[in-house]
Amino acid sequence: MAAAPRARSPFLGLLPLPERTAIARALRTETVGGLVLLGAAVVALVWANTPWADTYERIRDFHFGIPALGLDLSIEHWTADGLLTLFFLVAGIELKRELVVGELRTPATAALPVIAALAGMIVPAASYAITASAGGGSLDGWAVPMATDIAFALAVLAVLSTHLPAALRAFLLTLAVVDDLGAILIIALFFTSDLNYWALAGAVAGLVVFYVLQRRRVRGWWWYVPLGVVIWTLLYNGGIHATVAGVAMGLILRTVHDQDEKASPAERTGHLLHPLSAGLCVPLFALFAAGVSVSGDALGKVFTTPEPLGVILGLVAGKILGIFAGTYLAARFTRARLNPDLAWADVLALATLAGIGFTVALLIGELAFPGTAVGEHVKAAVLIASLIAALLAAVLLRRRNAVYRRLYEEENLDEDADGIPDVYQRTGSSGT
Known part of the structure; x- marks a missing residue:
């Protein structure tokens, strides 16, 4: 009897359901999503600085669409105007959740991160304006250093956070959501x-x-x-800017589920789209937005031209000063109080981390300086500033993580000395 033919897996076809489920689950984590985004940016930088740079530019500038509907865009613009709409839809859902059932639902809990976010937008914008004006540059890029990249910032925090308090992530998430809302309003009103x-x-x-x-x-x-x-x-x-459509629909989706529903429409939509956004939409945007020249001459212009220099100072120094000072002044002169699980050193590390302004900062840079040499220098400045902020934040967060790990170990030793069973050792948990 002849053996049944073995089923062949389709080349470049859909993966089996278990593999698709595993990939989607991984992309819902900040660490994996941030790493995919970082990988796409690295590929873009390498590709744009090799002998095949002309191929990169031809692909990026290739136009297609439906001219009758006014949709004849380059691939670069399709990723910025089209695919990023899904990213902003997920961001709108997250913002709606925070407003309805999260940290922003009551003024008392929302006050501190909201004030910190506002100060973290105003001070970087002012830093850019001062730097650009002093150097005789254009003020068109004032909004570039205002935006924090949620995916990158949370990815860095997730990689380093083994003993850091959960309140730190909640503070960063709330701050980044408000920051994104501000960036969206700026895009809608000024660009x-x-x-x-x-x-x-x-x-x-x-x-x-x-x-x-x-x-x-x-x-x-x-x-x-x-x-x-x-x-x-x-x-x-x-x-x-068409990405505003994503935010608007995200804010309209119901966040609270009915009795006959296991999950609300917002929860189901966010759960479904988050892997697509993190694994495809944002990385493709980064692939066609981060491809800038990093030659010695170009890098020199980043630090000597007023516009890109203003972006670097705004994202690195402006974010730190704005968020930390805004948080301190709010806690000092209003009824808002810092979460008792956090120390001011944690706020400093978080303010440094917020200087990672990748996705939205690149988008605003394209809108502020479309198709110009200054725009390319501003893109390079965003990448450099985000790298500097990530490295500084990693140093500070590792120091804070060491402090919390030592406190955790001392508490466990005290419990053992008192004869109280150590639940963490007994269950094999790391205490996170």
């Missing part, structure tokens, strides 16, 4: 082209329909995906 009010009215009407469908508990992706594409197209043609 718009000529407005098409008819298209904008159509987009608003689409969002109203989206809201009504949510409130009437209408389910099914076939309602929301086409509607989302229409809203995105109308916003793009309306002159407002």
